[in-house]
Amino acid sequence: MSRKLLKSVIFFSLFSFYYSSTFSQSAVYSFNGDLTELSGTGPDLTTIGAGSGSFVADPLLGGETVYEFTTYHGLTLDLTAAGIDLSQDYSIQFFFRFDDISGYTKIADFKNLTSDEGLYNYDGSTNFWPHSTGSVEFVAGEYAYFAVTRNSTTKEFKGYNNLGTEVLSFTDTNDDAVPDGNNLIHFFIDDTTTGGDETSAGAVYYIKVNDRVLEPNEIVTASSGCGTLTEYYVDADDDGYANGSPVMSYCDLGAEYKLLGELSGTEVDCNDGDPNLTFEGASCDDGDAGTSGDVVDGTCACVGLPASSVPTLSQWGLIILSFLILIFAVQGIRQSYFTLREV
Ligand SMILES: [Ca+2]
Ligand SMILES: [Ca+2]
Ligand SMILES: [Ca+2]
Ligand SMILES: [Ca+2]
Secondary structure (H helix, E strand, O other): OOHHHHHHHHHHHHHHHHHHHHOOOEEEEOOOOOOOOOOOOOOOOEEEEOOOEEEEEEOOEOOEEEEEEOOOEEEEEEHHHHOOOOOOOEEEEEEEEEOOOOOEEEEEEOOOOOOOOEEEEEOOEEEEEOOEEEEEOOOOOOOEEEEEEEOOOOOEEEEEOOOOOEEEEEEOOOOOOOOOOOOEEEEOOOOHHHOOOOOOOEEEEEEEEEOOOOOHHHHHHHOOOEEEEEEEEEOOOOOOOOOOOOEEEEEOOOOOEEOHHHOOOOOOOOOOOOOOOOOOOOEOOOOOOOEEEEEEOOOOOEEEEEOOOOOOHHHHHHHHHHHHHHHHHHHHHHHHHHHHHHO
């Protein structure tokens, strides 16, 4: 399965889960080369600001495509077009990185860039200005999963990491986390009241907006295995041996990407497209019942030795036949010899 397809499968699985359990409305952006909404029913994101963005394959995500943005460049979601009402319950999930985390850098703006209030990184901590600073979750140049939820009844606004741990909390009495009449969210771009300077270059792997409050245990599932930078070994033929050095990824990229402890050994798979072939000296099956002790040789071929030196029944038959022919031939020569002598 290609990584791009895998990513789509992960997100569609999540869609199915949400729709089947709650019929909730979602807008999911996975940045597979464009700014379209994954289900095809939501609006495209639009770009905003002076900078620019581009789609790049990020080795830190096993080559997955992300949208890299410069400073002063962000993305906008039109909530009216998405059919999602953030004055009601909602959650937003991000998987992104900022390259500069010093001071304030805005993650989400709800007031059409006219107010300083909003969701920020503040020196690596989660923050909702001016209400609350949470725990340190961001490192410059490194990806982080971050989810926020808002309960419209209690007005509780909470932030979580990929482990479902609460990392930010305040009561949004003033509706600062509810959009103004423009009904837009701007991501990764600062408001004009602080000169647009609370911004950083970075990259985003996905954004998901849901019209309900996710529970902490759901957030762990919804993070799609994205969180901690981990070594994954590629074992495409699932024989327990990887084809080389591990890739570093923040996300579990699928079944063929295994943790070291999930492998049968550290030997390098000499053919990762054939589970019968693993490494030189390992046993294999050459498909020939007449050979035994089959092992993988230095050219990654499976080679067996003749099973036994004892002739088979048909070979015995040939030997006896040859012997009889020889006896008859000698007898014939002798007959001829004596006949000649008598003449
Ligand atoms: Ca600001
Ligand atoms: Ca393998
Ligand atoms: Ca193999
Ligand atoms: Ca054999």
